[in-house]
Amino acid sequence: MTSDLSKAMSLVPEIKAAHDEAEKCQRSSHSRALECAIRAGEALILAKQAVGHGAFSIWRQQNLPHIPTSTATLYMRLAEHKDKFKEIANTVSDLSAKGDLSLRKAAALLPKRPQTSAQIAAAKVRAEAKAAAKKTDEGIATEWFKALAVDDLLTWWRKLRGDADLRE
Secondary structure (H helix, E strand, O other): OHHHHHHHHHHHHHHHHHHHHHHHHHHHOOOOHHHHHHHHHHHHHHHHHHHOHHHHHHHHHHHOOOOOHHHHHHHHHHHHOHHHHHHOHHHHHHHHHHOOOOHHHHHHOOOOOOOOHHHHHHHHHHHHHHHHHHOOHHHHHHHHHHOOOHHHHHHHHHHHHOOHHHOO
16 A cells, blocks of 8 residues: 555656646647646546545645646546547647637547436436426416316406406
């Protein structure tokens, strides 16, 4: 375990350098930012393998506090799918030539991750909440009026609006 930890620690300068270079390239030109991010992602993957999946988050916070979790995850994802960029080289080179290839746009070109059961359940709950929110007061009133007979409905209408609205 000590050798694995020392291996992970030896990767810290490489990860910092690649991250700093990726940020610098992202600000000035997008052309090399992707390359640097992939290099940082490869080193992060090696570090994660060395310290173990459960301990990686703590290790990253202690040794690379200036790299946010989302950025580290993005770098690792780009590194995992670096071969995908060879398949979509035309799109990458077109965006890069226009100066439109940010790291987020590059990540958007990658295949979507399959959702976990917890994510699927959360999406279902959000959809149900959204559907419930669409039922406005008007929708509730309409449902309530559907249950009334025509005579009852006319009686309520007269109480609310008077007879003038019912005449043709």
